[in-house]
Amino acid sequence: MTAQTPSAQPTPAVPQEARAHTEDLGAFVTASPSSYHAAEEVARRTEAAGFTRLAEDAAWTVTQGGSYVVVRDGSAIAFTVPAAAGPTTAFTIVGAHTDSPTFKLKPKPTTHGAGGWWQAGVEVYGGPLLNSWLDRELELAGRIVTHDGTEHLVRTGPMLRIPQLAIHLDRGVNDNGLTLDKQRHTQPVWGLGDAQSADVLAALAADAGVDPAAIGGYDVVLADTQPPRAFGAGQALFASGRLDNLLSTHAALTALLRASAGAGSTSGAASIQMFAAFDHEEIGSASRSGAAGPFLEEVLVRISTALGATAEERARAFAASLHVSSDVGHAVHPNYAERHDPANHPVAGGGPILKINANQRYATDAHGAAAWSVACATAGVPTQEFVSNNALPCGSTIGPISATRLGIRTVDVGVPILSMHSARELTAVVDPWYLARAMEAVLVR
Known part of the structure; x- marks a missing residue:
């Protein structure tokens, strides 16, 4: 008897919302050939949504119910202060980086x-x-x-x-x-x-x-200069330059804009919702606009000061805060599967990844993992874990840097891609959309 070859399973249809999100990601990448362009695109989009731009060398008026954006070189921070915010109100931060190799x-x-x-x-x-x-x-x-x-x-x-x-x-x-x-x-x-x-x-x-x-x-x-594009069976794959890490920057910005508008699951936020994207992650973050620099801390202090916080109250707010650091991660490569951990195989299209490393190259701990799990469940998106093969060194992110500097609990997440650090990288169309939805949910924890 001749063995029957199983028929290939059809590629799942890409939801229209996912396709629209990734098309907008392509527009964001196209508008952002450098970190400086990316920061200005963040400012343009937030100002169009009604955010007030703050100049660092001017006095700030930050009030309950207001939304603001600050740009420093190739970095940008945007935030919304809930109407009931006070001196001990916690911060929920979704962070990324704007530069690429x-x-x-x-x-x-x-x-x-x-x-x-x-x-x-x-x-x-x-x-x-x-x-x-x-x-x-x-x-x-x-x-x-x-x-x-x-x-x-x-x-x-x-x-x-x-x-x-x-x-x-x-x-x-x-x-x-x-x-x-x-x-x-x-x-x-x-x-x-x-x-x-x-x-x-x-x-x-x-x-x-x-x-x-x-x-x-x-x-x-x-x-x-090659434009981003969807391709492949069912147009389910997406190729673009600078997905590391404009993919996360765009997802975090999208989540904040939806959260600040009270869309979907994000109504009734109890924390100060914040988006932070930093330059110079690819070279260590040690700059005035990098995650190891003072930018985020200075913005947090200025906000808490505007809300009348003492040093004691600001410490209480930081202790109750959460930072979700997002950067792309490695999807299992079909031609090099042995390079990955044998038990943890993040797949393209399988949802955002939770990044874990015993040596704190990622900042995820048990509490952060639980918070991320709840956010993904709330958003109705799948999630998966990433851990490195022990024989290969692990990369790092802004997560451990900001956690060390601020003492705010941090969890590292991302989207699985192929060809990381290539001039043109590859992801599944659905995964950036999944990431944005999970971030939106975490902003109103």
Whole structure:
């Protein structure tokens, strides 16, 4: 008798709400080629929803029932104060980060290569998968600051490319593997011709509408220009640049905006609802706008001060608070399943993950895990656990950093993806939507 091959199970239909959420995630990513653009997009969206923008160098008027947003460089914090808030009202924070592994423009960025090529000098930022950046049309994006102190967001559109060496000149590449020198092999090309005509900063100045001689400083990175898109069977997969960690930033922002509007399960919040997204996570968070810096603590103190809290009352509020730190995690890779823990296999489409690490690379503890479980149950979304294979080092997040700095109980969560730190990463369409719904539920615990 001939064995019968089981028929493939149909791909579950993607709910329209999940598809709409991920389409909006794509729009958010497109608007955010750098952390500075992401922070401004957060401000734009919150202000459109009625939030008041606060300047850090001005006196704040924070009142019960108000919603506010603060931007510091490439970081942003938005929050809503319930009408009944007082000196000991707890904070519920959903946190993420705005930066992604990439390349950053060096000083004296205009360089010239053999054969008349114009090149741009770049430095590796974080831990990108270098090979994934080859043969892509890239743009420069970030900020320039003119000598008068004015900051300008800039993005050039498709302008550069890091070309790979042809196989005819590296016959063993497919058998021996690709080896890239971080200095010699990652400098992009962007033009040809007279060397005197090449000027990277002039291109940035033109985008900002300023004189190149007026540029006093810049923070500019490379970004892939390929648009995000759904694809695959049932259009159930989603590919995009910078999912690490704009996926979590967008989900947390969406949750806060829905919570502040009293949508769905979020009516009647008893805590101060807060969204916090930080720059520089990919390089350790140690900056004035990173999670290891003072930004979040200063905002929390200013809020509690506005509510009349003493130091004692603020400590009580912090003790009752909860921070959900969200960053992407590893879905089981079908071609490398042995790299994962044998018992804990997070799958794409299986819902957000709870991140656990015995050595506190993630901040999750039993109380945090229970709170996350309740939130997922309330939201009606599946959840799963992630723990690393013991033979492989574990990454980390903003969670342990903020927990150490503030003493606020923190739980680490995220969404399982493939190709983490690639120029283009992959997730299931439903998972960002699941994450946002769970975050929305946790905001009104």
